[in-house]
Amino acid sequence: MKTEDEKLAARSRRAFLTMGVAGLAGFAGWSWLRSRPLDQGLPGPLRSVLGLNERLARGYFSDDHRMPEFALRAVNSDTRVNGDIGLGSDFDPATWKLEVQNGKTPQLQISLSEIQQLPRIEQITELNCIEGWTEVVHWTGVRFRDFTARYDPAFSATGAQYVRLDTPDEEYFVGLDAASALHPQTLLCFEMNGKPLTLAHGAPLRLVIPVKYGVKNLKRIGRITYTTDRPDDYWANQGYDWYAGL
Amino acid sequence: MPAEEKHSLAIRWFHWLNFPLLFIMIWSGMLIYWANDVYRLGWGETTLIHFFPDWLNVRLNLPQRLAEGMSIHFVFMWLFAVNGLVYVMYLAISGEWRHVVPGRHSIRDAVLVTLHDLHLRKELPPQGKYNGGQKIAYTSIVLIGIGSLITGAAIYKPAQLSWLTKMLGGYPMARWEHFWLMMAVLGFFAVHIVQVLRAGWDNFRSMVAGYSLVAPEKSANPPREERA
Numbered sequence A: 001m002k003t004e005d006e007k008l009a010a011r012s013r014r015a016f017l018t019m020g021v022a023g024l025a026g027f028a029g030w031s032w033l034r035s036r037p038l039d040q041g042l043p044g045p046l047r048s049v050l051g052l053n054e055r056l057a058r059g060y061f062s063d064d065h066r067m068p069e070f071a072l073r074a075v076n077s078d079t080r081v082n083g084d085i086g087l088g089s090d091f092d093p094a095t096w097k098l099e100v101q102n103g104k105t106p107q108l109q110i111s112l113s114e115i116q117q118l119p120r121i122e123q124i125t126e127l128n129c130i131e132g133w134t135e136v137v138h139w140t141g142v143r144f145r146d147f148t149a150r151y152d153p154a155f156s157a158t159g160a161q162y163v164r165l166d167t168p169d170e171e172y173f174v175g176l177d178a179a180s181a182l183h184p185q186t187l188l189c190f191e192m193n194g195k196p197l198t199l200a201h202g203a204p205l206r207l208v209i210p211v212k213y214g215v216k217n218l219k220r221i222g223r224i225t226y227t228t229d230r231p232d233d234y235w236a237n238q239g240y241d242w243y244a245g246l
Numbered sequence B: 001m002p003a004e005e006k007h008s009l010a011i012r013w014f015h016w017l018n019f020p021l022l023f024i025m026i027w028s029g030m031l032i033y034w035a036n037d038v039y040r041l042g043w044g045e046t047t048l049i050h051f052f053p054d055w056l057n058v059r060l061n062l063p064q065r066l067a068e069g070m071s072i073h074f075v076f077m078w079l080f081a082v083n084g085l086v087y088v089m090y091l092a093i094s095g096e097w098r099h100v101v102p103g104r105h106s107i108r109d110a111v112l113v114t115l116h117d118l119h120l121r122k123e124l125p126p127q128g129k130y131n132g133g134q135k136i137a138y139t140s141i142v143l144i145g146i147g148s149l150i151t152g153a154a155i156y157k158p159a160q161l162s163w164l165t166k167m168l169g170g171y172p173m174a175r176w177e178h179f180w181l182m183m184a185v186l187g188f189f190a191v192h193i194v195q196v197l198r199a200g201w202d203n204f205r206s207m208v209a210g211y212s213l214v215a216p217e218k219s220a221n222p223p224r225e226e227r228a
């Protein structure tokens, strides 16, 4: 017969052993996770869970879910210039034309004045940098959905469709799901804070997509491609979430 | 001395799962925060402490790991949330919430316990499983955890959950709240560890093995809640 004390000692030993084994198992799991082959800069399982997060977010996404819009006085007119990838000096805005590939008609070449004939939209929204800072900016442009209705009328938000945007030198590129691209707050902009865009801010035409992090708001658009393949994305290739949706 | 059952097996699992999960959430959160480390203690031009000091960033190897931090944060958030929510549901259903949620006497008890801990008062007030101070601390940390989930959701999906972000005062404010809730967790942790060290081996073992050999004051002096 064991004494009461011996039983307790055995119970304690078992409990600490269980905790030790659980701790080692947890540590092994963590090491396993961290050593998985990389999928675009991230261990595969992490990339997969980000994919699940994306599916959830896309299931809940709606045109009615909007980023807040602000009054003019909330605007910081000294808007920060952040990032110049794809904005090389070898560029002439005067001869620029936007290329559009929709896979059906031959590649289109569209001038800024043609784009400006679409309904003009003013919008004061926050730009949410993936780093965590925000700035309220006053944008003027046209809705991406109006643009799409004009230049690729068959393109619809079935969920299987995507848009890719490239800078003219193809140094910077972003991929977007159709629903986010066609969201009513997604604009092609040519003015910022009441003045024509500067080159540093993406003249002659840039994307403003408040339902995504700033990294998706590509400046100096060279080409827009409508596609059924999920496009590559500059930052997703470096370990960031492809979807990056807010 | 007869052994008393102190912590149920479920509580012990929740507690020890929470520890590494919360650690991973805080660490990956700091990897993210580094990219825009704007918070500080101070006023005007005067900064007492900037979070986090450069030496600490370097020491903890935080710089330039934003993408990694985000991926870990947005994966482990599920595990952290599920463990925490199941813990809260367990407390609610098992009735064990009664040990943790402060009652009428908790504030006064907490003051008396603090005075006792600071050696300003000799006796401890009568108590159940936890004294008033512990109840307030443990309930606060649960609320802080829930608050972290809510403010986190508000800055993770400020467009899809714009009503929530708005309710919390907008995106920059919600981010500020998320940060300071994390700091509150660190504050809780510091006090918690000191108290666990002070309480000694039997108390620590009770969180691992479940039983305690030190008779709580309960037997000699039933807690007010039970007498009432």
Ligand code: HEM
Pocket (backbone or CB within 6 Å): B011, B015, B018, B019, B022, B100, B138, B141, B142, B185, B188, B189, B192, B196, B203, B204, B205, B206, B207
């Ligand atoms: C090394 C780390 C930790 C140790 C050694 C530790 C130890 C303990 C011990 C011994 C108890 C029982 C106290 C008593 O019976 O009087 C306890 C309870 C508790 N601890 Fe910790 N703890 C740790 C980390 C944490 C963390 C990170 C949190 C959450 C932020 C936490 C939250 C709690 C809560 C909420 C309880 C009450 C549980 C209940 O009865 O439902 N602990 N801890």
